[in-house]
Amino acid sequence: IESKLPEVKTTIFSSMSALAQQHQAINLGQGFPDFDCDPQLINYVHRAMTAGQNQYPPMPGTQILRQEIASKVSALYQAHYDAETEITITAGATQAIMTSILACVHSGDEVIVIEPAYDSYIPTIQLAGGIPVLVGMRFEDNRFSIDWDLLASKISSKTRLIIINSPHNPTGMTLCKADLDTLAAIIRDTKILLISDEVYEHMVFDGQSHQSVASHHALAQRSFIISSFGKTYHVTGWKVGYVLAPKLMSTEFRKIHQFNVFTVNTPMQVGIAHFMQDHQHHLNLSRFYQQKRDYFREALANSKFRLLPCEGTYFQCVDYSAISNQSELDFATWLTKEVGVAAIPVSAFYREQKQNKLVRFCFAKQSNTLINALQRLQQI
Ligand code: PMP
Ligand code: GLN
Numbered sequence: 202i203e204s205k206l207p208e209v210k211t212t213i214f215s216s217m218s219a220l221a222q223q224h225q226a227i228n229l230g231q232g233f234p235d236f237d238c239d240p241q242l243i244n245y246v247h248r249a250m251t252a253g254q255n256q257y258p259p260m261p262g263t264q265i266l267r268q269e270i271a272s273k274v275s276a277l278y279q280a281h282y283d284a285e286t287e288i289t290i291t292a293g294a295t296q297a298i299m300t301s302i303l304a305c306v307h308s309g310d311e312v313i314v315i316e317p318a319y320d321s322y323i324p325t326i327q328l329a330g331g332i333p334v335l336v337g338m339r340f341e342d343n344r345f346s347i348d349w350d351l352l353a354s355k356i357s358s359k360t361r362l363i364i365i366n367s368p369h370n371p372t373g374m375t376l377c378k379a380d381l382d383t384l385a386a387i388i389r390d391t392k393i394l395l396i397s398d399e400v401y402e403h404m405v406f407d408g409q410s411h412q413s414v415a416s417h418h419a420l421a422q423r424s425f426i427i428s429s430f431g432k433t434y435h436v437t438g439w440k441v442g443y444v445l446a447p448k449l450m451s452t453e454f455r456k457i458h459q460f461n462v463f464t465v466n467t468p469m470q471v472g473i474a475h476f477m478q479d480h481q482h483h484l485n486l487s488r489f490y491q492q493k494r495d496y497f498r499e500a501l502a503n504s505k506f507r508l509l510p511c512e513g514t515y516f517q518c519v520d521y522s523a524i525s526n527q528s529e530l531d532f533a534t535w536l537t538k539e540v541g542v543a544a545i546p547v548s549a550f551y552r553e554q555k556q557n558k559l560v561r562f563c564f565a566k567q568s569n570t571l572i573n574a575l576q577r578l579q580q581i
Contacts, residue, residue, distance in 0.1 A: 206324050213320065213549035217533065221543035227574040230533070230543035232370070232515060233437040234565040239482065242434060246472030258467045260459050261451075262290025262443070266474040270443055273477065278416035286448045289455055290465050293440035294400045294429040299325045300461055301396050301425040301444060302362070304453040306331035310361035315347060317371055317550030319398065322364050331361070335552060338372070343509055343520065345372040349383045356387070362394045367412065368401040368513025371550055371561040375405060375512040378412050385419045394450070395424040400432050400442070403486040405513040406494060415445060422447055425454065430473055432515075433483050435565075439469050490515050490564075493571065497564040500575040515565040518547060522558040524581055533560050540581060542574045 217230035267284035274280050282288050291297040298321055308330030314322050315336050323333045336352045338345045367376035397414040405411045414420045426445040431437035497517055498508055506519040525532050529546030537543040547559040
């Protein structure tokens with residue numbers, strides 16, 4: 202077979218998790234909680250299954266879940282999305298990203314991707330026949346930020362799409378209202394569309410609030426906004442997410458969705474919807490994860506690791522240049538094998554190699570896991 206993605210290997214998340222298991226390391230690499238979800242959520246799913254909700258739901262997802270999402274988005278972001286025509290349930294955010302890209306990128310179109318970037322974006326653009334145009338984030342004084350002038354300079358007549366992600370994996374950076382205004386001004390007189398990957402929308406710290414593209418009218422009109430229940434409800438293995446997009450964009454999205462997965466499993470959708478009716482779980486998530494972030498940061502404050510800011514997500518990036526000169530992949534491998542703590546090299550989020558010395562830890566872990574991992578990291 203002639204590979205369509207010759208440069209692509211097994212994702213770093215799978216390979217680091219396998220390495221962690223092989224060496225019985227504490228896995229702070231791949232992003233997933235090591236604790237379970239609220240038992241009530243499982244009860245609701247169980248109830249849906251025993252009530253016979255086990256056949257195909259409607260193609261865009263169950264009505265009840267789409268309505269719950271519409272209510273949540275309206276309450277949080279003062280944005281109206283029609284459950285019938287503008288909200289589609291997906292098999293996690295990953296499928297939403299792929300389907301959005303396939304829906305709008307034509308062969309030869311350019312897509313602007315801000316690096317470091319989540320690993321699925323670039324291969325998916327390539328599968329759609331698009332050309333990824335990379336814009337590196339600024340990394341100064343130990344802090345990542347987007348250089349909007351640089352991004353604007355990469356726009357051409359072929360630019361079809363820009364992908365943004367806030368809160369940002371892996372850097373933990375968040376976009377503010379001014380960033381969204383700047384982006385809106387840059388694309389105002391163009392037909393460029395936007396994918397806004399907001400899977401960490403409910404993990405924003407230090408009293409800040411998430412700036413959703415949904416609440417930015419000019420941008421929302423041309424955006425696929427993507428979220429994931431896996432992150433919000435501690436159920437990454439369920440693979441249920443959704444996409445919000447204006448009617449015409451949702452119509453194009455659904456044309457592909459129906460031939461990709463057709464629809465997403467029924468009982469999880471019904472269970473999540475009932476849970477959403479009864480619980481405002483998402484409103485407590487930032488506080489919950491901020492405690493873990495603070496604990497993690499305090500424990501490493503006097504170590505040889507230098508902490509980058511973490512404004513959102515459940516990831517903490519650190520600079521290890523005071524410890525080692527190794528490449529990020531070599532260091533993450535060493536850390537897993539010799540120290541017994543797995544991490545993700547930030548280089549995995551770049552197509553072009555950088556000279557940084559950064560790895561990413563996931564702090565979505567039980568206290569005991571964090572205590573044990575931090576003891577090992579403090580000894581370096
Ligand atoms: N986008 C980003 C930025 C992510 O971090 C992740 C999950 N790691 C995804 C998308 C994919 O989410 P899901 O597991 O729901 O497919
Ligand atoms: N999104 C998760 C992370 O960044 C992993 C997802 C995956 O394993 N594909 O760690």
